[in-house]
Amino acid sequence: MSDLELEGRRAHVTGAASGIGWAIAQRLAAGGARVAISDVDEEGAKARAAELGSGHVGLGCDVRSMSEVSAAIDATVDAFGGLDLLVNNAGVEIGKPMVDTEEDEFMTLMDINVNGVYRASRAATAALAAAAAAGSDSAIVNIASVAGVGGCPLLSAYCASKAAVIRFSEVCAIELREAGVRVNAVCPAFIDTPMVQRLAPAVAAMTGMEFGDVVAVKQGRYGTLEEVAEVVAFLGSSEAAWTTGSHYVLDGGISGGLL
Amino acid sequence: MAGKLEGKIALITGAAQGIGLAVATRYAAEGATVVLSDIDGDAVQAAAEGIGGSASAMTADVTSEEQVAALVGEVVAQHGGLDIAVANAGIATVQPAVGMSLADWRKVTSVNLDGVFLTLTHAAGAMAASGGGALVTIASVTAQAGSPLISSYAAAKAGAVNLTRTIAIEMRDHGVRANAICPGFIDTELVKPHKKTFADALGLEAMGIPDFDAFIAMKQGRYGTEEEVAALATFLASDRAGFCTAGEYNLDGGLRASLL
Numbered sequence: 001m002s003d004l005e006l007e008g009r010r011a012h013v014t015g016a017a018s019g020i021g022w023a024i025a026q027r028l029a030a031g032g033a034r035v036a037i038s039d040v041d042e043e044g045a046k047a048r049a050a051e052l053g054s055g056h057v058g059l060g061c062d063v064r065s066m067s068e069v070s071a072a073i074d075a076t077v078d079a080f081g082g083l084d085l086l087v088n089n090a091g092v093e094i095g096k097p098m099v100d101t102e103e104d105e106f107m108t109l110m111d112i113n114v115n116g117v118y119r120a121s122r123a124a125t126a127a128l129a130a131a132a133a134a135g136s137d138s139a140i141v142n143i144a145s146v147a148g149v150g151g152c153p154l155l156s157a158y159c160a161s162k163a164a165v166i167r168f169s170e171v172c173a174i175e176l177r178e179a180g181v182r183v184n185a186v187c188p189a190f191i192d193t194p195m196v197q198r199l200a201p202a203v204a205a206m207t208g209m210e211f212g213d214v215v216a217v218k219q220g221r222y223g224t225l226e227e228v229a230e231v232v233a234f235l236g237s238s239e240a241a242w243t244t245g246s247h248y249v250l251d252g253g254i255s256g257g258l259l
Numbered sequence: 260m261a262g263k264l265e266g267k268i269a270l271i272t273g274a275a276q277g278i279g280l281a282v283a284t285r286y287a288a289e290g291a292t293v294v295l296s297d298i299d300g301d302a303v304q305a306a307a308e309g310i311g312g313s314a315s316a317m318t319a320d321v322t323s324e325e326q327v328a329a330l331v332g333e334v335v336a337q338h339g340g341l342d343i344a345v346a347n348a349g350i351a352t353v354q355p356a357v358g359m360s361l362a363d364w365r366k367v368t369s370v371n372l373d374g375v376f377l378t379l380t381h382a383a384g385a386m387a388a389s390g391g392g393a394l395v396t397i398a399s400v401t402a403q404a405g406s407p408l409i410s411s412y413a414a415a416k417a418g419a420v421n422l423t424r425t426i427a428i429e430m431r432d433h434g435v436r437a438n439a440i441c442p443g444f445i446d447t448e449l450v451k452p453h454k455k456t457f458a459d460a461l462g463l464e465a466m467g468i469p470d471f472d473a474f475i476a477m478k479q480g481r482y483g484t485e486e487e488v489a490a491l492a493t494f495l496a497s498d499r500a501g502f503c504t505a506g507e508y509n510l511d512g513g514l515r516a517s518l519l
């Protein structure tokens with residue numbers, strides 16, 4: 001794989017102990033980047049970083065806490081001597097009707113999926129801008145979802161949070177353009193992760209279809225973790241040097257088709 | 260190091276210059292066998308020779324069903340299949356929508372919409388016959404917003420994006436992916452002749468903005484480059500983008516993201 005554009009990049013991926021975040025960390029590392037893996041699951045993050053090998057770091061970080069996020073970004077900058085790429089991946093889901101969603105559940109989801117993106121973006125901006133000033137193509141890639149592009153029953157809080165991430169990315173892109181920091185969002189459809197397996201029974205019950213059939217009809221098949229990581233690697237590299245304020249879907253057509 | 264498009268057969272329309280030429284050049288560098296096509300036969304021949312290697316040229320007007328069908332047929336006959344097609348040929352005229360004649364309107368829509376239809380439909384048919392492939396439409400961010408003075412262009416681009424999405428859905432089970440790229444302004448021959456007209460119509464001077472280039476710097480940071488479009492077109496055509504279909508990929512330095 002030709003990865004000149006990732007070689008030597010200093011990256012931080014939140015929520016990277018599992019699922020999509022872990023796949024992104026692996027892809028960036030395979031391309032020659034140094035990766036800081038953070039997660040609320042500190043043990044998991046450290047184990048994953050060790051799996052990647054020397055030169056990578058694992059950090060405990062709950063994106064609900066500004067001080068933890070700042071500390072994790074600072075630790076990354078200390079370890080790597082700077083930061084070129086932040087991937088805001090940490091996220092959670094709620095799969096139930098809006099009327100059954102409790103206020104504290106709704107607020108917790110927003111605190112992670114939206115406020116967490118704000119916290120890490122804010123904490124990382126100075127380091128990303130400094131890298132840009134030194135000639136790097138700095139970037140933030142936010143993992144949103146097709147749920148931020150179109151409505152999905154049972155996912156009211158989740159859809160609202162991901163739509164917020166898309167719009168937030170646009171504004172950051174404009175505000176940070178002069179500083180040389182690009183900001184984009186990635187919108188995957190259903191990828192076969194623990195998150196989706198948790199959602200599957202409720203979605204199946206609501207649609208009256210097997211969940212696998214829902215996936216087959218609407219998006220052809222499951223997307224793979226690797227496919228998400230490829231889009232992130234592209235947007236996070238100098239290959240996408242003029243792309244900012246965009247959201248790139250990878251969804252097998254679920255958001256592009258009407259029926 | 261193996262290229263990202265090793266062994267693929269790729270057809271690019273409007274490839275004599277500008278974005279189409281940059282896409283063909285990058286595809287060839289990534290290991291694809293490229294066929295450059297253009298209405299300007301001499302220019303496209305020279306462009307293919309400039310790339311060298313296995314690059315070849317074919318003359319075709321994308322507004323002609325006969326010529327596009329023959330073009331795709333010829334590519335398949337010569338190379339044994341078609342894996343990637345880039346519907347890139349496009350033109351622009353600059354005049355207000357109110358008062359425009361139907362003939363002027365159709366001049367642009369025939370290339371930018373009918374031409375995309377012909378390219379995609381014929382290419383998709385050939386791809387389906389050989390197990391699948393990737394279609395890439397070079398649309399524009401003008402597809403997504405009212406675009407003064409280029410109504411025919413923008414409407415055709417919006418149509419082209421939607422057509423690309425529809426073909427993607429229709430062809431999903433045949434292994435054909437289809438995506439649209441929506442670039443902001445690139446400083447090519449398509450844009451250069453019209454800068455003064457735009458600057459005057461937008462009243463830039465009265466706003467204290469010296470010229471169109473300065474306006475572009477404000478709105479999208481800088482002009483994008485043909486090579487940057489080519490990089491995205493490479494990603495979308497490659498197997499790395501296997502789950503990307505029926506999508507619209509902006510590449511505009513943030514132009515579309517801001518209301519201001």
Ligand SMILES: NC(=O)c1ccc[n+]([C@@H]2O[C@H](COP(=O)([O-])OP(=O)(O)OC[C@H]3O[C@@H](n4cnc5c(N)ncnc54)[C@H](O)[C@@H]3O)[C@@H](O)[C@H]2O)c1
Nearest residue numbers: 015018019020040062063089090091145188190191193195
């Ligand atoms: N799986 C899908 O189909 C899908 C589709 C679109 C978008 N996404 C998004 O991708 C991202 C990753 O999802 P996934 O499918 O890999 O889920 P996952 O549950 O497998 O992984 C999420 C990770 O985030 C961590 N995390 C949770 N709360 C955290 C917090 N407060 N602070 C720090 N880390 C925290 C978890 O410990 C876990 O390691 C999420 O933002 C999700 O919304 C997933």
Ligand SMILES: NC(=O)c1ccc[n+]([C@@H]2O[C@H](COP(=O)([O-])OP(=O)(O)OC[C@H]3O[C@@H](n4cnc5c(N)ncnc54)[C@H](O)[C@@H]3O)[C@@H](O)[C@H]2O)c1
Nearest residue numbers: 273275276277278298320321347348349399444445447449
């Ligand atoms: N330059 C920009 O700012 C910009 C922005 C967004 C999208 N685009 C799109 O990118 C594509 C390429 O534009 P460019 O900027 O390279 O322009 P260009 O004028 O440099 O190149 C266009 C090419 O298309 C060919 N062509 C025109 N009519 C044709 C026809 N009927 N059949 C076959 N070929 C034909 C021309 O001969 C020329 O070689 C167009 O679709 C354009 O709308 C350009």
